[in-house]
Amino acid sequence: MRNALLLAILFASSLVIYAEDYPLTLPAMPLHDPFILADAASKTYFLYTSNVASLTGEQRRGTMAYTSKDLKHWSKPVVVFTPPDTFWAHDGAWAPEVHLYRGHFYLFTTLHNEAKLIPQPSPLGRATYMRGTLIAMADQPTGPFVPLKQDGPVPPADFMTLDGTLYVDRSNQPWMVYAHEWLQKTDGTIEAVPLKADLSEASGKPIHLLKGSDAPWLNEDIVPSARGFVYITDGPELFRTKDNHLLMLWSSYEHAHGVTDAGSSYVQTVARSRSGEIQGPWEQLTPLVHEDSGHGMLFHTFDGQLLLVLHRPFRNARGKIYEMKDAGDHLEVIRERMDLDGE
Structure with a gap:
């Protein structure tokens, strides 16, 4: 009887400690552009997002991480x-x-500096300035992360880009895949630039992968022009399926997006490379999630389950998690994991 009581006390104490260490759930966590790293060494999930000063006390812009x-x-x-x-x-x-x-942790995040103008004028008449993705390295998923390139982003400095991600192809060539801003292109694109083996900088010129208006579900009656309609490309993420098809998650809006129109809804979609390689050509598949959802990424749980995390809605975003099926040549949404992301 005494042993049972002692075990009950110890169990209750462990629950209290656990609650103190992990007090938050997704509905209470500001999350724009969420990214989850499943760290096998520590059996810990790291959820990265932009720093929120009111939560961390750090007033500078940067990256913060939740753990679970x-x-x-x-x-x-x-x-x-x-x-x-x-x-x-x-x-x-x-x-x-x-x-x-290669045994280290690499942070990709997008910075900008409005004081460093790009001479090339925007077709929309807007100022363009240095914006792009850096790569920083650390020995642990908690940092400290040290930038590898000090004088500018990894994509060309005269490109206004964002949302860079890492992809390593079947020949072990690393690439940064990124979105090229509608501010410069009007019809936003997704491009890729080869990297040196140590990820320190680009090792060649960028290649074009796709443009926003390639998606057949967008409003085909609206043509991008300087009169105000644009196609937005966000959040590329590469995924190799069990049948060796190469897919790309990316996000845009349900319709061509008016520069002054906030009524379009964000959507999580996906494309497939017909060649199975990053060079494409890329074909657009049916969107995965609507309802003002997007900028998703895929990861496997420690027991092998494939999940998708994204944010919804676009403003005041929270993290949403979906159980996914790798169907070989495409992805299927099984269900939203309301047990993880619900109130």
Whole structure:
């Protein structure tokens, strides 16, 4: 009887400690452009997003991370990266991702500097300025992350780009895949630039993969023009299926997006490479999730389940998790995991 009582006390104490360490759930966590790293070494999920000063106390822009053991209960966030004082940009810190590559952890996040103008004028008559994705390295998923390139983003500095992600092809060539801003292109594109083996910088010129208006579900009656309609490309993420098809998650809006129109709804969609390689050509598949949802990424749980995390709605976003099926040449949504992301 005494042993049973002692075990009950110890169990109750462990629950209290767990609740103190992981007090948050997804509905209470501000999350734009969420990215989850499943770290096998620590059996911990790291959820990265842009720093929220009111949660961390850090006033500078940067990257913060929540942690979880079960995807349901999350720790308070901690800052894992802020740009050095002398860095080329300090604003933005959008869409952070952390990838394990060759024994190190690499942070990809997008910064911008409105004081560093790009001479090329925008076809929309707007100012264009330095914006692009940096790569920073650390030995742990919690950082500290140190930028590899100090003088500018990895894509060309005269390109206004965002949302860079890592893809390593079947010949072990690393690439940064990124979105080229509608501010410069009107019809936004997704492009890829080859990287050196140590990810320190680009090793060649960018290649074109797709443009926003390629998606057949967009409003075909509206043609991008300087009169105000644009096609937006966001959040590319590459995924190799069990049957060796290469897919790309990306996000846009349900219709061509008016520059002054906030009524279009964000959508999580997907494309497939007909060649199975990054060079494409890329064909557009049916969108995966509507309802003002997007910027998703795929990951496997520690027991092998394939999940998709994205944010909804676009403003005041929260994380949503979907159980997915790898159907070989496409992805299927099985269900939203309301047990993980519900109130």
